[in-house]
Amino acid sequence: MLTNNPQVRRIVRFALDEDIGTGDITTMTVVPPDVVVDAHIEAKAQGVLAGLPVAQVVLEEVDPTITWEVLHPDGTVVEPGMQVMKIRGRAASLLTAERTLLNFVMRLSGVATATRRFVDAMAKGRVVLLDTRKTTPGLRVLEKYAVRIGGARNHRMGLDGGVLIKNNHIAIRGGDLRSAILEARAKAPALTGIEVEVRTIEEACQAIDAGADMLLLDHMTHEQVVAVRERARAANAQNIKLELSGNVTIDRAHEIAQMDVDFVSSGALTHQAPWLDFSMYIKVPASKSSASQEGHVQDH
Numbered sequence: 001m002l003t004n005n006p007q008v009r010r011i012v013r014f015a016l017d018e019d020i021g022t023g024d025i026t027t028m029t030v031v032p033p034d035v036v037v038d039a040h041i042e043a044k045a046q047g048v049l050a051g052l053p054v055a056q057v058v059l060e061e062v063d064p065t066i067t068w069e070v071l072h073p074d075g076t077v078v079e080p081g082m083q084v085m086k087i088r089g090r091a092a093s094l095l096t097a098e099r100t101l102l103n104f105v106m107r108l109s110g111v112a113t114a115t116r117r118f119v120d121a122m123a124k125g126r127v128v129l130l131d132t133r134k135t136t137p138g139l140r141v142l143e144k145y146a147v148r149i150g151g152a153r154n155h156r157m158g159l160d161g162g163v164l165i166k167n168n169h170i171a172i173r174g175g176d177l178r179s180a181i182l183e184a185r186a187k188a189p190a191l192t193g194i195e196v197e198v199r200t201i202e203e204a205c206q207a208i209d210a211g212a213d214m215l216l217l218d219h220m221t222h223e224q225v226v227a228v229r230e231r232a233r234a235a236n237a238q239n240i241k242l243e244l245s246g247n248v249t250i251d252r253a254h255e256i257a258q259m260d261v262d263f264v265s266s267g268a269l270t271h272q273a274p275w276l277d278f279s280m281y282i283k284v285p286a287s288k289s290s291a292s293q294e295g296h297v298q299d300h
Contacts (some may be wrong), residue, residue, distance in 0.1 A: 002053040007141050012057045014138070015100045024096045031092045036281050041085040043078035043103065044277035048116045050149040051075045051108035053083055054142060055106040058101040063093035070145055074112075074149050084278075091282065097264055098280050106275040107139075108146040114273035115150025118266065121253035127264055128153040130243070134267035143270045163188050177203060181210040195243070204228045207251065208237050219246035224260055228259045 002008050041055070053072055059066045066089030078084060085095060119129055135143045144154045156162055163184045170177050175198065182193050195214040196207040201224055204215055208231060217225060226299040227245065232240045243263040244256060256264050 002145060003056055005193055008054060008057060011138060012061055016061055019100050020096060027092045032091055032181060034157040035091040035287060037091045039087045039280055039282045040083045042279050042281055043084060044080055044279055046079050047109055047113035048150055049076045049078050049109055050146040051105040052114035054104040055101045058097050060218040061210060062097040065088055066093055067158050102278055102280060105278050108142055109276035110145050111273045112150040113148035113276050115147050115152045115228055115269045117252050118253055119151040121250050122257040126151055127257050128262055130263050130265040131269050132265050132267040134271045163192055164195045169298040176204045178210040181207060181212055197209055201227050206242060207234050208235050214243060216243045216245055219270045225259050225261060276278045
């Protein structure tokens with residue numbers, strides 16, 4: 001769970017330190033420290049909700065006395081005006097936490113929404129959608145969580161997640177793809193799969209003959225994919241997995257879903273995902289105002 005993940009705690013603490021600095025000057029000077037208020041988080045656009053566990057961590061780090069109720073879990077399709085979380089606590093604490101909390105929810109909901117749209121465009125076929133390592137530095141564990149919430153799966157979390165021999169690795173070895181595969185097989189931990197990036201049918205054939213477990217087909221056409229699959233069958237390598245990458249956009253999702261590949265990976269799930277808008281609304285106690293009213297926190 002994200003709430004128990006030490007890495008998530010570190011990310012949240014860093015984000016709070018970045019935003020608060022030595023203290024929330026405005027809140028400290030104009031908001032009485034003993035005022036307790038109710039608030040809620042509300043969606044401002046349609047999309048897929050993600051990030052409420054991170055919001056909880058933000059609240060815990062700012063003020064352990066804050067209480068909350070999750071009204072809709074991550075993965076819910078939200079509409080404008082839909083409340084997703086209720087919060088009660090000191091007004092000063094909520095104001096201090098507000099921007100960091102919303103930033104996480106908006107960013108992760110944006111990634112989840114972009115991912116869900118891509119998954120739906122693929123019509124839930126047999127091809128599995130994967131993310132990449134094109135993530136915001138420091139936020140990978142969160143953005144990859146949002147990808148899963150959106151309905152796709154994660155590729156490597158980091159460089160220690162498996163062997164992926166890419167074109168620069170091969171170039172450094174003088175173009176000797178076969179020896180790179182064989183050496184990786186000999187030196188990598190037992191049971192580690194060997195994936196190889198290939199850009200031509202010739203490179204694909206070399207990788208298949210050298211015993212690669214998975215091919216990353218970089219910018220290959222439908223016709224090239226068919227040729228690679230036929231070569232794998234001819235070499236009695238029917239179990240080899242094919243992953244298509246490069247120019248993988250939602251506009252091509254339906255076309256890609258019809259290809260004879262096992263996976264398709266897209267960096268756009270994270271690096272091109274727009275944020276989904278959310279706001280915090282605070283209900284001001286009647287004793288603290290001329291009439292009970294709900295105030296929209298518009299932070300900058």
